[in-house]
Amino acid sequence: MIWTALDNWIVLAGALAGASCALVGAFLVLRKMSMMGDAISHAVLPGIALAFILTGSRANAVMFIGAAAVGVVSAVLVEAVRRYGKLEHGASMGVVFTVLFAVGLILIERAARHVDIYPEHVLYGAVELVPLHLVSIAGLEIPRGVAVLAVMLIINLAVVTVLFKELRLATFDPGLATTLGINATAMHYLLMTLTALTTVAAFEVVGSILVIAMLIVPGATAHLLTRRLLPFLAVSVAIALLAAVLGHLAAIGIPPWFGFEDTSTSGAMATVLGLFFLIAFLAAPEEGVIARGWNLAGLRLSIVTQDALGLLARAAEDPANPDGSLSASDFRSVSLSPFRSAGAGLVVALALLRARGLVAVDKRRFRLTQRGQTAAREVLRVHRLWERFFYDEGGVELGELHSAADLLEHYTDSDLRKALSDRFTGQRTDPRGKRIPG
Amino acid sequence: MEGQTTSVNNRDLEPATPSAPPALHVRDLTVAYHRKPVLWDVDLDVPRSLVAGIVGPNGAGKSTLIKAVLDLVPHASGVVEIFGKPYRRQRRMVGYVPQRESVDWDYPITALELVAMGLYRKIGWCRPVSARHRRRALEGLEEVGMADLAQRQISRLSGGQQQRIFLARALVQDADIYFMDEPFAGVDASTEKAIIAILQRLREQGRTVFVVHHDLETVHEYFDYLIMLNMRVVAAGPVAEVFTPQNLKWTYGGRLTLLDRAVDAIGQGSR
Numbered sequence: 061m062i063w064t065a066l067d068n069w070i071v072l073a074g075a076l077a078g079a080s081c082a083l084v085g086a087f088l089v090l091r092k093m094s095m096m097g098d099a100i101s102h103a104v105l106p107g108i109a110l111a112f113i114l115t116g117s118r119a120n121a122v123m124f125i126g127a128a129a130v131g132v133v134s135a136v137l138v139e140a141v142r143r144y145g146k147l148e149h150g151a152s153m154g155v156v157f158t159v160l161f162a163v164g165l166i167l168i169e170r171a172a173r174h175v176d177i178y179p180e181h182v183l184y185g186a187v188e189l190v191p192l193h194l195v196s197i198a199g200l201e202i203p204r205g206v207a208v209l210a211v212m213l214i215i216n217l218a219v220v221t222v223l224f225k226e227l228r229l230a231t232f233d234p235g236l237a238t239t240l241g242i243n244a245t246a247m248h249y250l251l252m253t254l255t256a257l258t259t260v261a262a263f264e265v266v267g268s269i270l271v272i273a274m275l276i277v278p279g280a281t282a283h284l285l286t287r288r289l290l291p292f293l294a295v296s297v298a299i300a301l302l303a304a305v306l307g308h309l310a311a312i313g314i315p316p317w318f319g320f321e322d323t324s325t326s327g328a329m330a331t332v333l334g335l336f337f338l339i340a341f342l343a344a345p346e347e348g349v350i351a352r353g354w355n356l357a358g359l360r361l362s363i364v365t366q367d368a369l370g371l372l373a374r375a376a377e378d379p380a381n382p383d384g385s386l387s388a389s390d391f392r393s394v395s396l397s398p399f400r401s402a403g404a405g406l407v408v409a410l411a412l413l414r415a416r417g418l419v420a421v422d423k424r425r426f427r428l429t430q431r432g433q434t435a436a437r438e439v440l441r442v443h444r445l446w447e448r449f450f451y452d453e454g455g456v457e458l459g460e461l462h463s464a465a466d467l468l469e470h471y472t473d474s475d476l477r478k479a480l481s482d483r484f485t486g487q488r489t490d491p492r493g494k495r496i497p498g
Numbered sequence: 499m500e501g502q503t504t505s506v507n508n509r510d511l512e513p514a515t516p517s518a519p520p521a522l523h524v525r526d527l528t529v530a531y532h533r534k535p536v537l538w539d540v541d542l543d544v545p546r547s548l549v550a551g552i553v554g555p556n557g558a559g560k561s562t563l564i565k566a567v568l569d570l571v572p573h574a575s576g577v578v579e580i581f582g583k584p585y586r587r588q589r590r591m592v593g594y595v596p597q598r599e600s601v602d603w604d605y606p607i608t609a610l611e612l613v614a615m616g617l618y619r620k621i622g623w624c625r626p627v628s629a630r631h632r633r634r635a636l637e638g639l640e641e642v643g644m645a646d647l648a649q650r651q652i653s654r655l656s657g658g659q660q661q662r663i664f665l666a667r668a669l670v671q672d673a674d675i676y677f678m679d680e681p682f683a684g685v686d687a688s689t690e691k692a693i694i695a696i697l698q699r700l701r702e703q704g705r706t707v708f709v710v711h712h713d714l715e716t717v718h719e720y721f722d723y724l725i726m727l728n729m730r731v732v733a734a735g736p737v738a739e740v741f742t743p744q745n746l747k748w749t750y751g752g753r754l755t756l757l758d759r760a761v762d763a764i765g766q767g768s769r
Binding site for chain 1: 565568569570589592593594596600601602604605606607608611612615618619621623624625626627651667671
């Protein structure tokens with residue numbers, strides 16, 4: 061892998077494009093309008109193509125304004141088609157942006173005969189070509205694409221900084237925003253305008269298809285990781301910057317391992333973004349699949365172990381069962397057993413209780429240890445206090461009490477337990493006259 | 499029009515004295531989606547310093563009435579005045595509590611930040627929320643008993659808690675007239691009590707509160723004034739006067755089938 065000055069420019073262009081897109085895209089994600097980004101990025105194509113044809117050049121203000129105008133018009137059209145065409149939002153976007161995109165493609169096919177433009181660059185971008193088109197700014201020769209994107213990022217940063225609280229309110233609660241004098245419709249079209257401008261600016265780097273990844277994936281990833289708006293935006297931008305660096309490294313570094321030539325940087329950037337999202341999706345501290353699964357498994361385990369302890373505690377009260385022990389089949393057959401259907405729950409629960417030293421096994425019969433008795437008494441106590449509560453204060457019938465209490469006993473944390481104990485201080489028996497232990 | 503015969507027209511009610519214009523004055527308000535009207539010819543003159551319920555069956559246009567007053571949906575016709583002046587000039591005096599389901603509760607903000615939104619008009623464009631504003635928002639949270647959850651992300655709150663912070667946000671707006679869209683929807687009993695206490699306090703402070711409500715059993719207990727709505731104002735006035743079996747029947751009963759059919763016919767015609 062050879063890293064040259066060209067690679068610096070490519071990474072910088074990718075980073076600037078990624079950061080600009082991530083910043084506006086984050087608000088599209090929050091506004092639940094992600095696909096509007098897709099629609100606009102496609103719809104600007106005829107604007108860009110017309111500008112090519114009219115001026116024969118790729119970078120000028122006319123193209124920017126034209127493309128942005130078409131982008132905003134498409135946002136208006138989507139709304140109009142939805143309202144008057146009796147279509148849902150998705151269908152309305154589908155109608156508008158595919159038609160505009162198709163018009164753009166035809167125009168570009170025409171234009172390609174006259175000017176230096178390739179449809180595949182339009183679709184996927186050509187960040188590798190960015191360093192070849194230089195402009196001179198304040199005596200410095202820098203790639204035109206980098207200059208354009210730097211300006212775009214500054215504009216986006218400025219708007220988000222100055223209108224931070226207005227954007228926050230208008231994207232969260234448009235109705236209230238409007239009554240407070242922050243016109244949510246105007247803010248919506250401001251966001252659409254920024255999206256259109258950013259899409260055009262990032263066009264050379266990522267093209268009109270991959271730009272949707274740049275707009276949406278950073279915000280979608282940050283949404284899983286953050287709980288406040290400022291960190292949400294910061295993480296979105298950070299992810300985009302990291303993806304630019306790692307994407308280009310991957311594009312020029314990885315294919316040679318397998319004997320191929322280096323691959324598309326914009327494609328690699330989008331892939332890296334996808335990987336970031338996958339990692340957050342799986343491993344986010346609270347929202348991630350792993351954390352959720354772990355919490356769910358923990359809850360299930362605590363339910364089955366509490367159930368098993370409860371049964372052993374009841375067995376210990378049975379005068380016909382002097383040592384209070386139960387065999388594995390007793391667990392499945394005793395009255396009130398939640399283990400009636402075959403399942404791994406009982407096996408896991410008993411194994412766990414043995415490992416914790418709460419249950420001992422003697423001649424294939426399970427009984428509570430000293431410590432186990434304390435834990436089991438607590439389970440039974442909470443259960444019977446709940447029965448008392450439902451009977452005394454909920455008017456629940458005797459026959460329904462067990463299942464009602466069973467629902468809640470597993471979710472009773474220490475606060476709730478204390479409240480329950482305080483409410484029934486001095487109460488010694490449950491509604492059926494069984495002793496409340498403890 | 500067919501509906502007029504069943505309407506207790508509130509022009510029959512005592513007119514507001516010229517010195518104190520009514521809190522809310524609505525004349526000939528009609529709202530239509532496409533060409534199908536959802537609110538017809540609404541006339542209201544609601545005095546100040548009271549809690550007014552807005553009741554009616556699903557699809558009666560209760561939310562639409564609030565949104566039309568607040569200029570959030572376009573009117574086909576009509577005049578709306580707040581304390582005698584057009585709504586647009588009185589925005590500062592008006593507070594709004596949208597339906598809880600109308601926003602995305604996964605949005606990355608804390609309870610305190612949500613409440614501070616009520617201060618955005620006072621803070622002004624392009625200026626950040628300062629420590630002083632955060633203190634005011636915290637006071638708002640205290641008023642609804644939520645100060646200890648100020649830093650919690652809003653998705654981590656229960657439905658009742660979410661409704662309370664919505665209310666806190668309205669309180670810090672310090673408005674003279676409030677429009678609340680179903681503040682009792684899906685809340686627990688203690689939150690309902692807390693909200694009622696707040697509504698009564700607002701009234702004692704001389705403010706006027708409009709509440710879209712569903713539970714007819716609590717109408718007597720909660721409201722001084724009632725607007726019974728079914729696309730038109732069936733009746734509007736002090737609860738004791740208008741909350742009658744006859745009006746209930748007109749609001750919820752089958753008497754409107756003819757009107758419904760007329761509306762359907764108009765809807766058909768526009769297709």
